Amino acid sequence: MNAQPAQPIIDTHVILRDGDKILMSQRGSPYGRYRWHMPSGKLDKGEPLSVGAARELFEETDVTVDPAHLRLVHVVHHHQDGDGERIGFFFEATEWEGVPHNREPEKCLALEWFRVDELPDDIIEYPEAGLLGYLNCVNSLSEHGWQ
Numbered sequence: 001m002n003a004q005p006a007q008p009i010i011d012t013h014v015i016l017r018d019g020d021k022i023l024m025s026q027r028g029s030p031y032g033r034y035r036w037h038m039p040s041g042k043l044d045k046g047e048p049l050s051v052g053a054a055r056e057l058f059e060e061t062d063v064t065v066d067p068a069h070l071r072l073v074h075v076v077h078h079h080q081d082g083d084g085e086r087i088g089f090f091f092e093a094t095e096w097e098g099v100p101h102n103r104e105p106e107k108c109l110a111l112e113w114f115r116v117d118e119l120p121d122d123i124i125e126y127p128e129a130g131l132l133g134y135l136n137c138v139n140s141l142s143e144h145g146w147q
Contacts, residue, residue: 008077008085012053013040013127015073015092015134016063016100018113022131023100024120025060026110034109036120037127040088053091061100061111065093074133078126079145090130 015038016023024036041056043049050067057063070091078086102108114120116135123131129144 008087010043011088013090014057021113028109032124035122037124063098065096069095074130076130076142
């Protein structure tokens, strides 16, 4: 039997942390509409992970972070409906420049700070797996959506 190599989409997620608060984004596009997640996006071809994470954070929030100041805190291997796979790299940012504001109103309904002990109930499951893995200091890898 000839197995096909995996071709997952690579995502970056940034946990922008200010003390006990985390910046969350409320989705406005069809997938996960009205639900929460962290600033995130797909890695561009030829782009280092930390650079992609910093780029996505800036594109969505106008916050600038030095890629060298991002700390990798969790990885999620996610199985989507159908045959899709994603690998999400979750970075913590505690040093940045700028004040977060919504730069993508067509995709994002709101940006809000939430205390880590008062997170919203309706976080999208895939990014929630990475956020909880980070907050609970469990294994550095979560496998989500696999049977």
